Amino acid sequence: MNNPHHLVTNTEDGRSSRWEAHRTRRRIALIKSARRAIHELGYGASMDEIATVAGTSKSVFYRYFGDKAGLQEAMGEVVIGQMQEKLVTAARTARTAREGLHAMVSAYLQMAETSPNVYTFVTRTDGLDALTNPTDAEASGTLSHFFASIREMMEAPMRTYLQNQPEAYLHTTIAYWPTAAIGQVRAAGELWLGTPEGPGKPGRENMAEHITRWLFAGISIDIPDTASGPHETTRQKDHQ
Template sequence: MRLPRVRRNVCVTPCLTKVCETVCPVNSRMGNVCVMPDKVETAASPQGDGRATRWEDHKAERRSRILEAAMDAINEDGPDVGVQQIANRADVPRSVVYRIFTDRGDLDEQLRGRIIERLMTDLAPTLTPEGTVGEAIARAVETYLRWIVEYPRLHQFLGTGSPSRRTTGSRVVTGTKTAIALQLSGLLATVLDSVAGNSDLAESLAFGLVGLVDASVNRWLSNPQSALGSDELAEFLEVSIWQVLHGNLARIGVTIDPSTPVSELQ
């Protein structure tokens, strides 16, 4: 059975304010579709006109300050930082953290959303490819690896949480991977429709490529004895992505070259 193809752009900005299939306010000017999970529920706020608004603004400012402090703490001290360490960095009492977040799980999940925002600030532009096919692949891979090398502890926290609070299957992380794969699927579908008249391979190619990069990078980070440096890993990923694309396109009679301009394929 052929799955329906996503024809709109996909928002990969984890705004955490909208449910799947709503227009993200951050990206509305581009007509993108937000596929991020809805915001994790937090403690109820006081009710009442102006007071409620002021409370929500105050709570939002404190939430942002706590999340930024938590990112800094993880980046410097590792993913097993405690709530008291985070509170100290944010210059708030520990009790305030639990007035803003329902529990440690809520804090960690919203923290993953904030980390992904930082990652996607750098990565999102590369998901709209420019230049040649080879240049577009290299730009995306090198941008991703550069961020990971700079923030390895934040990336570790995204994938597995901390040693004392192991986490797999985070809704925010899974939603982001899916959003990236769907955006890539839409791009590949456009290319395949143009050059082959058939886009059946688009979704499988997109999710396969995202899985290839994700698994390779996660293993590389978890193995400090790896013989590959970041440059060698980047080269491996660029060659692998190209070979997957080239091999599958050749199988359906389409020939492209790394020097082919992306604009000629759309």
């Protein structure tokens, strides 16, 4: 004979599962709608404006995300997750460390250029920055995890690239260079995004090549990408 309590529990579990599935679908739909609204209106759009473009009410967004910061975090998980997938794919297809860096920079610029408003919305938290304030609780969520994963992606190819360098130099470079590189890519990329179109603004691939060269060879166009000059100076200092 069936246990009536068991039947009740199964029924409740089924309802709960259907409700969670409904909430998940609704949440995804709201994020997509909000993303379109931010793309159209700008990263400073209010919750009222976002709800209007999304064809719903502000209270619905508050019910699912709590507040604008909650919506920002939820959208960031989606957008930054997509950026990370693009960067991973770009890095995997590269044959050399430099080629991998160029591919990652190009993918980063492409994703940001696709919708500067959405990019700005998910990478800003009330003036805080997860890169320059990695220990701040408000700035160390999705974005800081994204930067941490990028640093890890950079570490392996850079170890291979610098494998013949002194251990002290290798250790210091691996400890600091990835974070410095991400900062330069962001700063240069965001300045590039904000520059009006014109003859003085390079295309995306040219900009990616410029940034890659700056990271690998410095600012002089006379130094080849495989130059050993800076490393020679470092080795001399390490052995003194």
